[in-house]
Amino acid sequence: MEAARLIDRLRDSFPDAVIESDVEAIDPYVKVAPATLTDVAAFLRDDPEMSFDFLMAVTGMDLMGLEEGVDDLRVEYHFYSYKHRHTIVIRVDLPREGPVVPSLAGLYPTADWNEREAWDLLGIRFDGHPDLRRILLPEEWEGHPLRKDWKEGPTALGFETTRGSFLDLIRDSKQL
Amino acid sequence: MDAICEPNVHLVEEDGEMILNMGPHHPSTHGVLRMILSMDSEVIRCLSADLGYLHRGIEKIGESIPWQGFMPYTDRVDYLGAMFVNHGYAMAVERLLGVEVPPRAEYLRVVADELNRIASHIICIGSVTMDLGAYTPFLHGIREREKINDIIEEWCGARLTYNYMRIGGVSFDLTPGLKIKILEFLDGFEVFVQEFNNLISFNEIFIKRCAGVGTITPEDAVGYGLIGPNLRASGVDFDVRRDHPYGVYPELDFDVCVGRGIKGEVGDVYDRFWLRIEEMLQSVRLIRQAIERMPMGPIMGKVPKKIKPEKGASAHSRVEGARGDLFTYVMSNGTVNPHRIHIRTGSFNAFSIVEKLAPGMMIADLVALFASLDIIAPETDR
Numbered sequence: 172m173e174a175a176r177l178i179d180r181l182r183d184s185f186p187d188a189v190i191e192s193d194v195e196a197i198d199p200y201v202k203v204a205p206a207t208l209t210d211v212a213a214f215l216r217d218d219p220e221m222s223f224d225f226l227m228a229v230t231g232m233d234l235m236g237l238e239e240g241v242d243d244l245r246v247e248y249h250f251y252s253y254k255h256r257h258t259i260v261i262r263v264d265l266p267r268e269g270p271v272v273p274s275l276a277g278l279y280p281t282a283d284w285n286e287r288e289a290w291d292l293l294g295i296r297f298d299g300h301p302d303l304r305r306i307l308l309p310e311e312w313e314g315h316p317l318r319k320d321w322k323e324g325p326t327a328l329g330f331e332t333t334r335g336s337f338l339d340l341i342r343d344s345k346q347l
Numbered sequence: 348m349d350a351i352c353e354p355n356v357h358l359v360e361e362d363g364e365m366i367l368n369m370g371p372h373h374p375s376t377h378g379v380l381r382m383i384l385s386m387d388s389e390v391i392r393c394l395s396a397d398l399g400y401l402h403r404g405i406e407k408i409g410e411s412i413p414w415q416g417f418m419p420y421t422d423r424v425d426y427l428g429a430m431f432v433n434h435g436y437a438m439a440v441e442r443l444l445g446v447e448v449p450p451r452a453e454y455l456r457v458v459a460d461e462l463n464r465i466a467s468h469i470i471c472i473g474s475v476t477m478d479l480g481a482y483t484p485f486l487h488g489i490r491e492r493e494k495i496n497d498i499i500e501e502w503c504g505a506r507l508t509y510n511y512m513r514i515g516g517v518s519f520d521l522t523p524g525l526k527i528k529i530l531e532f533l534d535g536f537e538v539f540v541q542e543f544n545n546l547i548s549f550n551e552i553f554i555k556r557c558a559g560v561g562t563i564t565p566e567d568a569v570g571y572g573l574i575g576p577n578l579r580a581s582g583v584d585f586d587v588r589r590d591h592p593y594g595v596y597p598e599l600d601f602d603v604c605v606g607r608g609i610k611g612e613v614g615d616v617y618d619r620f621w622l623r624i625e626e627m628l629q630s631v632r633l634i635r636q637a638i639e640r641m642p643m644g645p646i647m648g649k650v651p652k653k654i655k656p657e658k659g660a661s662a663h664s665r666v667e668g669a670r671g672d673l674f675t676y677v678m679s680n681g682t683v684n685p686h687r688i689h690i691r692t693g694s695f696n697a698f699s700i701v702e703k704l705a706p707g708m709m710i711a712d713l714v715a716l717f718a719s720l721d722i723i724a725p726e727t728d729r
Contacts, residue, residue: 197442197662224569228663228674228691237659237680249663249674253569253585281572284699285691292406307399307728316407317687 174199177221177259184214200247200260208263209273215250215259216278223250223259226279231289234264235319244270244295244318265295274300292317364392367710371400377474377717378724382701384710391713394705396698401728409688414440414654415514417688422508424690425726427470430463431668432690433512435675438593439664440514443656443677446648452516453595454641458529459499459511460666461630461637465536466495467669468576468623468630471721475620476547478718479556484547491539494532501525514654516647526638533631540628548624557620558611561704561716568614571703572696575671577720580606580622581614587667599636601629619719653683661687670694670721694726 188207274297294315370381473488606618658681670693680686
């Protein structure tokens with residue numbers, strides 16, 4: 172099915188959930204309210220005309236610096252259907268303070284690790300996730316580095332994050 | 348559970364359960380990965396994966412350098428299949444900009460991609476045999492892969508981190524001499540595959556170790572987001588090159604190989620191993636056709652010197668890499684630097700299913716399963 176028809180069908184089924192949609196964009200997308208995400212995803216998976224069985228990617232991002240006065244976080248879900256060979260993009264915008272979105276791990280097992288990655292790097296909480304731990308960074312890491320306001324501290328995990336000049340190193344070693 | 352978090356502990360609990368660390372420097376992990384196993388003698392009770400040892404923050408680096416400058420970093424995402432990550436990133440930005448790629452460049456991309464696919468699959472099938480105790484086939488494979496490395500080195504100057512593709516085209520044209528070298532390699536390669544099969548693929552001991560082990564059902568494969576050869580081996584007939592076409596693949600003739608359970612069940616270790624051998628032969632077909640049909644013309648499209656896509660615009664691309672449907676997402680903030688780059692790789696998803704499959708397996712079978720999934724550590728961690 173074409174993107175425009177997919178989006179229309181989704182809007183007909185969930186008139187209150189769809190906040191915004193754009194079929195003219197390079198990747199046509201639908202923005203839905205965070206609270207309705209689980210219902211929307213279950214519909215996308217189970218409806219015979221949709222049957223989106225593959226969650227291609229969960230992309231978290233920080234919108235800070237994009238527009239004046241907007242500092243939200245966003246999660247973008249790319250769904251694909253092996254049966255009908257069509258794609259849909261679902262967007263969820265979340266407030267910077269306390270970004271919480273329902274987890275899709277119960278519907279799509281692959282969401283488990285992908286959501287953990289978004290939590291790890293962007294600090295987005297996935298409500299109902301079975302095991303929301305850091306995945307790429309160590310447990311004792313502070314902050315979420317893909318946020319635009321994240322700054323590298325002078326030390327990380329006990330190591331200095333800056334290095335003196337190479338010449339200084341040679342000089343020091345000669346003194347020893 | 349506290350004990351599990353401690354590295355290098357071998358604990359024997361009261362009921363005979365042993366906690367065993369596999370990795371981060373285990374020979375069969377092919378890179379730096381760690382699996383924490385809870386064992387009941389030789390049988391795995393549960394497995395907990397620990398990754399991130401090779402996390403280099405490539406997506407974060409991408410946000411602070413210009414669009415073109417990110418290309419060499421994409422090589423480092425997957426050192427065995429750098430060409431695909433190059434291709435995926437270039438395609439995503441081309442979609443964002445609406446740039447047309449000249450036909451000759453598209454054909455060159457096919458040749459480069461398929462050569463890289465052969466090189467990557469050789470390592471995978473070689474390491475499956477090596478992990479199961481047969482070292483010779485791996486060395487035979489490495490010998491063939493070396494020829495590909497030599498060809499690509501002559502072509503673009505690098506042996507592993509190719510940095511070959513550009514936004515809007517490719518960096519170097521194929522010289523006539525190189526064309527002959529590639530064709531000669533392909534002739535020899537088909538002989539090699541025959542030799543390799545006689546050496547190990549039809550070996551009774553090897554088949555017994557692989558057939559019926561680590562079976563993944565099609566439902567699990569789709570649900571856990573397995574892609575590429577791992578997905579097809581489970582019987583799902585999907586290939587991005589055919590079903591979500593890009594470049595000049597629709598004009599080329601090739602078959603999509605699907606797991607048939609030739610020695611055991613559909614989706615077992617042997618199917619994944621055998622599918623890669625079949626795919627390499629399809630790649631040979633594709634390269635021959637691409638070289639034959641390649642038109643003359645420019646190799647770079649019209650791309651502005653300073654790439655500044657529209658503010659807030661985003662695009663994604665899908666490329667059939669050696670480890671499957673590689674997903675690249677790019678977003679622009681209207682400046683010369685990207686706002687967000689996200690690369691979802693095959694190994695990341697493939698690793699997540701190991702946690703589910705491992706309970707009840709023997710530890711030696713886990714090694715076979717892990718090798719057959721073709722998990723590359725830098726690709727999971729980025």
